[in-house]
Every structure is written in C-alpha cells, then in structure tokens.
Amino acid sequence: MHEDVVDVKGARVEGKIALVTGAASGIGLACARLMREEGARVILADVQDGLGRQAAQALSNDESEVFYLPLDVSREDHWMQAVQEVRKRFGRLDILVNNAGMGIGGPVADLALEDWRRQQSVNLDGVFLGIKHSLPLIREGGGGSIVNVSSVTAKVGSSVFVSYSAAKGGVRSLTKAVAKQCAALGDGVRVNAVLPGVIDTPIFSRLEGVSGDAVDARATAARLAPLGRVGQPEDVAYGVLYLASDEARYVTGIDLIIDGGLVIR
Numbered sequence: 001m002h003e004d005v006v007d008v009k010g011a012r013v014e015g016k017i018a019l020v021t022g023a024a025s026g027i028g029l030a031c032a033r034l035m036r037e038e039g040a041r042v043i044l045a046d047v048q049d050g051l052g053r054q055a056a057q058a059l060s061n062d063e064s065e066v067f068y069l070p071l072d073v074s075r076e077d078h079w080m081q082a083v084q085e086v087r088k089r090f091g092r093l094d095i096l097v098n099n100a101g102m103g104i105g106g107p108v109a110d111l112a113l114e115d116w117r118r119q120q121s122v123n124l125d126g127v128f129l130g131i132k133h134s135l136p137l138i139r140e141g142g143g144g145s146i147v148n149v150s151s152v153t154a155k156v157g158s159s160v161f162v163s164y165s166a167a168k169g170g171v172r173s174l175t176k177a178v179a180k181q182c183a184a185l186g187d188g189v190r191v192n193a194v195l196p197g198v199i200d201t202p203i204f205s206r207l208e209g210v211s212g213d214a215v216d217a218r219a220t221a222a223r224l225a226p227l228g229r230v231g232q233p234e235d236v237a238y239g240v241l242y243l244a245s246d247e248a249r250y251v252t253g254i255d256l257i258i259d260g261g262l263v264i265r
C-alpha cells in the first residue's frame with residue numbers, strides 16, 4: 001500500500017457496510033482493503049471464488065467484519081440472493097461499489113454480436129442490476145453512496161475497445177440519471193462514477209481480442225499519461241473511498257477521472 005501518499009490511517013468510513021463487486025482482484029480488491037482499513041465492514045463479491053475467499057480472509061478472519069459472496073453481476077437472481085444475504089448479516093448497506101468488469105477488443109466490423117452482448121451484460125447490466133437491487137436496502141438505512149467504476153473510454157472512446165467503450169459510456173450516463181432521480185426523491189443516496197485511465201491490474205492478462213502493445217499497460221501509460229507512469233489500483237481506490245465517505249456528502253453525479261492526466265484537453 002502507498003503509506004507515503006496518505007500517512008494517517010483513520011476512520012473515514014467507520015461503521016459503514018460496503019459491498020464491492022469484482023473484489024477478488026485489481027481495483028476492487030484495493031477498494032475493499034482501503035475501506036476495511038478505514039473502518040468499514042466489507043463484503044467482497046466476485047466470480048473468482050477461490051481468489052475472493054482468500055482475499056477476504058487476508059483482510060479479516062472475522063466474517064462479521066469481512067466476508068466473500070459469490071456473485072455474477074450480470075445475473076439478476078444472483079443480485080437478489082446477494083442483497084438478501086447482506087440484509088440477513090448486517091441489516092443495512094451504506095456503500096455499493098459497482099466495479100466488476102471485463103474487456104473484449106478488436107475491430108468493430110469483426111465483433112460478434114455475442115461478444116458485444118457479453119460486454120454490455122457484465123459492464124452495464126451488472127451496474128444497473130446492482131443499483132436496482134441494492135437501492136431499497138440502502139434507502140431503508142436512510143441513504144448512502146453508490147460508486148460506479150466506468151473508464152476514460154466513456155469520455156474519449158478507445159479504438160481497441162469499442163463495445164467496452166460503449167458499455168462504460170452507458171455506466172457514466174446511468175450514474176448521472178440515477179443521481180438525479182435519487183436527489184429528486186431526497187432519499188439520501190449519492191451516485192458517482194470513477195473513470196480510471198490505464199491501471200496496472202490483472203485485467204490486461206484477461207483481455208480478449210487484443211494482443212501485443214495494446215495490452216502492455218505500463219508502456220502505454222508511461223508513453224501517454226502526462227504523469228509518466230501507469231496507475232496503481234490504490235490510486236483509484238483513494239478516489240472511490242472519498243466518494244463513498246461522508247466527505248463527499250455534497251457530491252453526486254460526477255465523473256472522477258483518475259488517469260495521470262491522460263485525457264486532459
């Protein structure tokens with residue numbers, strides 16, 4: 001962890017219950033770890049059950065503080081069960097981080113409809129379903145914070161990841177629409193998006209339809225980002241933590257871009 005960035009560990013989300021999807025790896029894992037360090041009780045959800053369980057146990061052996069929940073975000077029945085489980089264990093939910101995602105690249109003219117749909121299903125349907133099924137429980141507790149992990153591709157597009165860019169654009173718009181709806185209802189729920197640039201995580205070893213330079217995150221980011229390096233998962237997690245905490249109580253519907261200056265224009 002980057003103790004040199006923030007050297008005073010505190011209680012920025014003390015007492016809150018947080019659910020993080022895609023938490024077995026990369027950005028989601030960094031978010032879960034940071035929120036635990038800052039006092040939250042955390043539910044890690046993922047489809048990689050072995051890794052997820054291991055990650056949860058590494059954060060705490062006490063299941064009343066941290067536990068792993070198998071959850072395919074693209075499945076509505078999984079979401080219904082997941083929220084029921086959170087309700088049973090904690091009786092409330094304060095923070096939802098919709099982070100799970102995957103990437104398929106390649107030329108749009110060659111893109112199979114099935115692959116297009118798989119992208120939308122995990123990256124966009126997954127966020128919609130998370131919001132839909134978590135909102136009632138968050139509202140029962142008097143409000144909370146939803147953070148959706150989009151991407152800078154939502155703003156500028158990616159020539160390599162076309163369907164991914166479209167899905168992440170959807171996440172960004174959905175965030176703003178739901179933020180307005182919640183604000184209009186006065187339900188105490190804030191909804192924001194984080195747009196990472198190139199972050200050094202295992203996602204690059206899992207990408208489909210691309211090869212070579214396109215997956216060399218370090219080289220690409222070092223070449224393109226004004227700050228001259230690839231981002232680390234913790235760089236994104238600090239932004240998610242801010243939006244999740246009460247420090248951001250007057251912040252809703254925003255894009256928080258964390259990209260080393262990649263899309264400055």
Ligand code: NAI
Pocket residue numbers: 021022023024025026027028045046047048071072073074099100101102122126149150151152195196197198199200201202203204206
């Ligand atoms: P990662 O591959 O390390 O982590 C993604 C996690 O999501 C994995 O643990 C994976 O098992 C899980 N996942 C995939 N499909 C799932 C499903 N259907 N249900 C539940 N979990 C599922 O990748 P990373 O980089 O940490 O990605 C996290 C988020 O950040 C993703 O939404 C990604 O699109 C986004 N992002 C990442 C960037 C990067 O450069 N690494 C840049 C911009 C956005």
